[in-house]
Amino acid sequence: MGKNPVSAMDVARVAKVSQSTVSRVFTPGASVSEKTRKRVMKVAEELNYQPNALARSLITKKTNMVGLAMKDIQNPFYHEVLGLFTKKLKAKGYSVLFVYTENEEIQQEEINHFLEYNVEAIIVTDALLSSKVVAKLQNNAIPVTLFNRYDKELQCNSVCCDNRNAAKEIAAYLYGKGCRDIVFVTGKINTSTSRDRQKGFTEYLQDKGIEVTVLEGDYTYETSFQLTKKFIAGGRKPDAVFGANDITALGALDALKEGGISVPAETIVIGFDDIKMSSWPNYGLSTWAQPMEEMVDETIQLLTAKQENDGPQTVKLKGHFIHRKTST
């Protein structure tokens, strides 16, 4: 904490006021005469005084910290999300305590960590939460919001894209283009995002009498690339491939290209997320744009309006299709 921890007391001594007054000067809205305020501020600056947020939090019960947990390191989508969160939370006066989970599931350990530091809310992006962990958080009255995930079993807020309907629209689009031999490359199958996208997609096509070929991926580029490569090596040449996210679609796209299949002439490729790379000229991936900014805003909204306790809320946002070079 430094060798030179100037305290409010030090400032008070020099400014010849009480420590309470120094505190008031640094408390927005507290009543201090203009004259006193100026004198104190001057001394504070000279001494390089910085109020101690820890001590303040201890008494106000407000830490202004929110915990953010992430897992996926490969998907740039989450990097963009992280940037947006820290930026927007800062604007609201919150800091973010960041945790990167290696495990599939957020462990008790990481949550304890958040609890110890008294974060006021927790945002979990792409990791899983056990109901036991959620219970503990509820017990401590810390609101949790799942971002880009949801879980009916869990008693927590959730903000995500309406994956099912988005996938349905993509299916309709593909069907309208005359595609009949269609592949879906999944993400991690235990994620709601992948499941919902698959459900919306296959259901629509099933109604039309089309059985979608499902390749079980894991949201990584490599797996999707290998799966698709193997698939076309078997002599198959689908009309369309829909990847559970952009990275997945990109993997499939590269495999198709490598296999000499021309996109979109022979095969249409669609992704999901609209990460920056998708718009790069070399790819020009058509995709479903998640309303990332709106999603972040909604999440923060949910966290800050935690007062009204009408149970966990689920917000589903629409997003929109972006037509680029991999679709016709």
Next chain:
Amino acid sequence: MGKNPVSAMDVARVAKVSQSTVSRVFTPGASVSEKTRKRVMKVAEELNYQPNALARSLITKKTNMVGLAMKDIQNPFYHEVLGLFTKKLKAKGYSVLFVYTENEEIQQEEINHFLEYNVEAIIVTDALLSSKVVAKLQNNAIPVTLFNRYDKELQCNSVCCDNRNAAKEIAAYLYGKGCRDIVFVTGKINTSTSRDRQKGFTEYLQDKGIEVTVLEGDYTYETSFQLTKKFIAGGRKPDAVFGANDITALGALDALKEGGISVPAETIVIGFDDIKMSSWPNYGLSTWAQPMEEMVDETIQLLTAKQENDGPQTVKLKGHFIHRKTST
């Protein structure tokens, strides 16, 4: 902080011991009889007691938090770095308070933020620091380490790749391949990384009588893409393009491809960083791999061994060249 803040006092009451004893049970190495420890632990678990890190920090002067500041949102390199830092710092018992800077320079505001929360050290990856800010930090005895940057003027530690020599080796490699018409696409020119890579690269070639064409980029894909596109539209067809980082090289690569130039047959393309994408089949970018993990380890080492005050240290790591599909 929750509606149910069980304190050590609460536990003490139920376990019929003093609050001091409860504290000892949660302090590694403190002397408590096995019998008491068990009883206290049992009660603590029943009550869901969680020591308050804020209160502890207030008295121990140890927050176990380090501040991490980042700026570049587009470069996946930093996403990987962030993952590595949180993972490794956690292993050492540290949490990371994350700040995403929008400004080119880290502002006083963000630093104050770190100071308020009493972080024990600060890591700055790709943002700039003013000497005024560094001075303030030194005044508070908080060690700062620049990661992947360095600045002679600034009194702070620094860990980075030996960019100059790496670029020199790349230049030698290219020269050895017979390249004579060579382009370097810079990153942001006010970064030490871009400057050093440029210096090492051009100096070597200058010695050989070759004047490198320098295209001034900004470390983004788009700029590099446009620059290269414009360059070749002017009728030029270089033997080799070296990008200040992978993203930059990828932008150039795509522009070359779009311009109908075959890589590596006509033009060799080399990047710097070895981000995951560079190994994707569609790109197969040859690049200089930064020893990312080592760099992170060294940084943490520097921060935790902050006791010996023999002035700021600069650590330069080597890294190595990775040959893929864009070089011969």
Next chain:
DNA sequence: CTGAAAGCGCTTACAG
């Protein structure tokens, strides 16, 4: 091994 007490740096009623 254990308890009573002081103190970390703040905020916030309570008086004046």
Next chain:
DNA sequence: CTGAAAGCGCTTACAG
């Protein structure tokens, strides 16, 4: 508008 005092939840000498 301002000061004295209590208290937030801990740790840590100091006694015993």
